[in-house]
Amino acid sequence: MNKLKTFTIGGVHPHENKLTDQVAIRTLPLPKQLIIPLGQNLGVPPKPIVKKGDEVKTGQLIARGEAFISSNIHAPASGKILKIDDALDASGYRRQAIFLDVTGDEWADDIDTSGTIEREIKLSKSEIVARIKECGLVGLGGATFPTHVKMMIPDGKKAEYLIINGVECEPYLTSDHRMMLEKGDEILVGVSIMMRALDTEKAVIGIENNKPDAIAKLSQLAQSYKGIQIQPLKVKYPQGGEKQLIKACVNREVPSGKLPIEVGCVVSNVGTAFAVYEAVQKNKPLIERVVTITGKNLTHPSNFLVRVGTPISDLIAAAGGMPEDTGKLINGGPMMGKSLSTPDVPVVKGSSGILLLKNEESKRPTPKTCIRCSKCTVVCPMGLEPFLLSKLSKLGLYERAEKEQIMDCIECGSCQFTCPSGLPLLDYLRLGKQKTGQLIRNRK
Amino acid sequence: MSLFTISGSPHVHGEENVKKIMLTVVYAMVPAMLVSIYFFGLDALRVMLIAVGASIFFEYVIQKYLIKGPITITDGSAAVAGILLAFNVPANVPAWMLVAGALVTIGVAKMSFGGLGKNPFNPALVGRVFMLISFPVQMTSWPVAKPLFASHLTDAITGPTALGLLKEGVGAGKTVDQILADPQMPQYLDRLMGNMSGSLGEVSAIALIIGGIFMVIRKVIDWQVPVSIILTVFIMAEIFHLIDPQHYIEPSFHLFSGGLMLGAIFMATDMVSSPMNLSGKIVFGVGIGLITIIIRLWGAYPEGISFAILIMNAFTPLINNAFKPKRFGLVKK
Numbered sequence: 001m002n003k004l005k006t007f008t009i010g011g012v013h014p015h016e017n018k019l020t021d022q023v024a025i026r027t028l029p030l031p032k033q034l035i036i037p038l039g040q041n042l043g044v045p046p047k048p049i050v051k052k053g054d055e056v057k058t059g060q061l062i063a064r065g066e067a068f069i070s071s072n073i074h075a076p077a078s079g080k081i082l083k084i085d086d087a088l089d090a091s092g093y094r095r096q097a098i099f100l101d102v103t104g105d106e107w108a109d110d111i112d113t114s115g116t117i118e119r120e121i122k123l124s125k126s127e128i129v130a131r132i133k134e135c136g137l138v139g140l141g142g143a144t145f146p147t148h149v150k151m152m153i154p155d156g157k158k159a160e161y162l163i164i165n166g167v168e169c170e171p172y173l174t175s176d177h178r179m180m181l182e183k184g185d186e187i188l189v190g191v192s193i194m195m196r197a198l199d200t201e202k203a204v205i206g207i208e209n210n211k212p213d214a215i216a217k218l219s220q221l222a223q224s225y226k227g228i229q230i231q232p233l234k235v236k237y238p239q240g241g242e243k244q245l246i247k248a249c250v251n252r253e254v255p256s257g258k259l260p261i262e263v264g265c266v267v268s269n270v271g272t273a274f275a276v277y278e279a280v281q282k283n284k285p286l287i288e289r290v291v292t293i294t295g296k297n298l299t300h301p302s303n304f305l306v307r308v309g310t311p312i313s314d315l316i317a318a319a320g321g322m323p324e325d326t327g328k329l330i331n332g333g334p335m336m337g338k339s340l341s342t343p344d345v346p347v348v349k350g351s352s353g354i355l356l357l358k359n360e361e362s363k364r365p366t367p368k369t370c371i372r373c374s375k376c377t378v379v380c381p382m383g384l385e386p387f388l389l390s391k392l393s394k395l396g397l398y399e400r401a402e403k404e405q406i407m408d409c410i411e412c413g414s415c416q417f418t419c420p421s422g423l424p425l426l427d428y429l430r431l432g433k434q435k436t437g438q439l440i441r442n443r444k
Numbered sequence: 445m446s447l448f449t450i451s452g453s454p455h456v457h458g459e460e461n462v463k464k465i466m467l468t469v470v471y472a473m474v475p476a477m478l479v480s481i482y483f484f485g486l487d488a489l490r491v492m493l494i495a496v497g498a499s500i501f502f503e504y505v506i507q508k509y510l511i512k513g514p515i516t517i518t519d520g521s522a523a524v525a526g527i528l529l530a531f532n533v534p535a536n537v538p539a540w541m542l543v544a545g546a547l548v549t550i551g552v553a554k555m556s557f558g559g560l561g562k563n564p565f566n567p568a569l570v571g572r573v574f575m576l577i578s579f580p581v582q583m584t585s586w587p588v589a590k591p592l593f594a595s596h597l598t599d600a601i602t603g604p605t606a607l608g609l610l611k612e613g614v615g616a617g618k619t620v621d622q623i624l625a626d627p628q629m630p631q632y633l634d635r636l637m638g639n640m641s642g643s644l645g646e647v648s649a650i651a652l653i654i655g656g657i658f659m660v661i662r663k664v665i666d667w668q669v670p671v672s673i674i675l676t677v678f679i680m681a682e683i684f685h686l687i688d689p690q691h692y693i694e695p696s697f698h699l700f701s702g703g704l705m706l707g708a709i710f711m712a713t714d715m716v717s718s719p720m721n722l723s724g725k726i727v728f729g730v731g732i733g734l735i736t737i738i739i740r741l742w743g744a745y746p747e748g749i750s751f752a753i754l755i756m757n758a759f760t761p762l763i764n765n766a767f768k769p770k771r772f773g774l775v776k777k
Contacts, residue, residue, distance in 0.1 A: 009772050014456055171456070243772065256773040328449045334456040341450055355455075362449045365457055368519070369561040373465065374720040383771040385720065405771060413454030420460040427452050
């Protein structure tokens with residue numbers, strides 16, 4: 001096994017709480033109704049191409065992404081379009097969504113639904129990108145950036161490394177871990193496909209050392225794939241951050257304000273690699289994903305294979321029901337996830353996990369005064385000074401905040417996690433980033 | 445329907461809090477406390493109790509009746525300031541002077557700036573320097589260390605410190621050899637262990653170093669500050685010792701006498717009044733080391749670490765502005 005690597009600046013180690021890493025993925029039964037938000041990708045939402053009353057089959061295109069940064073949406077089940085209306089989604093806003101009354105699970109004809117593993121890659125580079133676009137793939141790590149756009153390398157740049165994120169540094173979440181264990185071959189074929197699309201000889205899959213079974217499994221499988229290296233990493237949050245992962249795996253530093261391609265890297269996630277496999281080898285659009293449903297007082301924390309549009313309340317019911325003293329419902333992990341006001345919102349392409357926290361776990365510490373201990377600075381993976389940036393943001397000194405590189409903040413929350421005075425540092429940093437961003441845009 | 449809490453991420457918090465940090469500092473001071481009781485007896489205990497009690501009392505009274513704000517004496521910072529003040533005075537200092545020192549420590553140096561986290565100068569040092577300037581006689585008549593269970597009884601009740609002897613000797617034109625031969629001069633091992641005259645907490649280098657290592661391991665202080673202070677003093681002392689060994693004493697003498705260890709490990713590392721970033725901490729430490737050695741070699745006072753730390757405290761905001769942490773993705777061109 002290779003020597004453990006990691007990123008060099010900052011980082012914290014929250015309790016891992018991986019309650020579900022030994023729980024095999026189960027398929028959740030189809031609900032009666034699916035609510036499919038249109039805004040599931042970063043960028044412009046696609047336009048619906050179905051209308052009320054239309055009959056659709058599983059995997060049929062229902063919304064087309066026309067803008068450059070946009071992605072298609074397909075029917076996650078067969079049934080009848082009930083309406084196109086506003087619905088509350090995980091962002092907390094009411095936005096346009098397609099309501100589908102599920103009648104069954106009849107797949108469109110051109111989709112291969114068999115479980116056989118197709119290893120041979122038949123499509124060419126441009127066909128792969130076209131297929132990924134057609135199948136509506138987005139980054140499944142959470143950022144939901146359209147995958148086909150990522151596969152298009154700007155002129156004059158070369159992708160030397162494809163880096164695959166198998167880190168899953170968020171506490172509690174285990175969907176990527178289970179995917180690596182159960183879908184290892186498919187993931188590696190997916191990685192090979194992306195390598196072809198990118199013209200890349202080398203791929204590195206970074207996996208944190210708390211998943212020795214996944215490291216062992218993929219290392220063994222990777223021997224029969226060309227150019228794929230499994231890199232065990234020391235457990236440290238936020239290693240799954242794009243820039244931190246590149247630093248950890250290939251020791252390159254993405255310059256401030258630039259994209260990974262600047263240092264010859266493209267980063268994707270193991271879940272996305274699996275989706276690429278399904279799209280390219282099976283012609284299967286992205287209509288389902290693995291979601292971890294977890295929390296210390298859930299009776300059956302689980303990993304479910306879920307169709308997009310399934311209400312989160314269904315997942316909770318399947319995991320043993322909503323516990324009495326649930327204080328917080330989080331879409332994502334405890335470090336970067338968003339808290340939800342209600343479980344009646346649908347799973348989307350970017351949902352990696354649902355976390356339920358008990359009442360006592362939901363309380364923030366009472367903020368005290370800053371004692372200038374500099375722990376926030378020590379743990380900041382971007383080498384920023386969170387105490388200073390939050391103060392500047394509080395005082396409205398956004399010009400100065402820009403000089404102190406507030407826009408480099410990746411909102412990982414390590415500062416606030418570690419602050420002995422319990423200060424809401426990231427709240428102020430987010431505000432400051434918003435305001436500073438406005439300032440920068442207005443200047444143009 | 446139950447209501448869920450809505451808040452920004454992160455949704456979990458680490459186990460650090462202010463009280464834990466302060467308690468760690470107190471634990472780190474335990475070895476030095478025990479040594480002071482061993483060498484100075486119940487007087488040491490008396491001084492520590494009065495200083496801590498008075499510090500907590502003044503913080504409470506000021507918060508309750510002057511500021512009329514929240515009472516934060518339970519966070520432990522007043523107790524830490526009290527112990528540090530006690531560490532900086534002779535064991536036989538009169539109680540009322542100590543109470544006055546605690547009033548300046550808490551009232552002037554800490555609460556008048558807004559309490560914990562706001563004070564630009566190390567409060568205990570401000571209290572100590574106030575006492576030194578106001579009561580020079582009492583603050584410099586040091587009780588002779590008298591180990592518990594010691595067989596020999598010494599007649600002297602007070603005696604000069606090693607640094608005091610040095611300063612006096614050099615002033616009188618004596619050579620280093622003559623000064624070291626003085627019967628009152630503590631021997632090397634005594635200086636290391638603390639068997640000599642001095643303030644309560646400063647006498648035992650060993651006990652202080654143990655506490656310092658404990659704090660570094662518990663990540664309450666960074667090693668850069670004490671190490672850069674000690675190294676600077678060592679190097680400067682060595683240079684002058686090499687130039688004129690009969691006028692300038694060897695560097696180890698400087699390291700293990702006076703308040704250098706106490707200052708470097710417990711006073712200069714005060715989170716509030718020291719720089720935030722590692723490079724800044726080194727600059728801060730080197731500055732303290734330089735000022736200390738200048739005062740010790742050529743100043744009017746035998747000891748200079750207190751003044752050195754206070755002077756560098758004043759530079760802390762400037763150092764913070766000038767020395768930033770290493771940013772991620774800062775490309776060299």
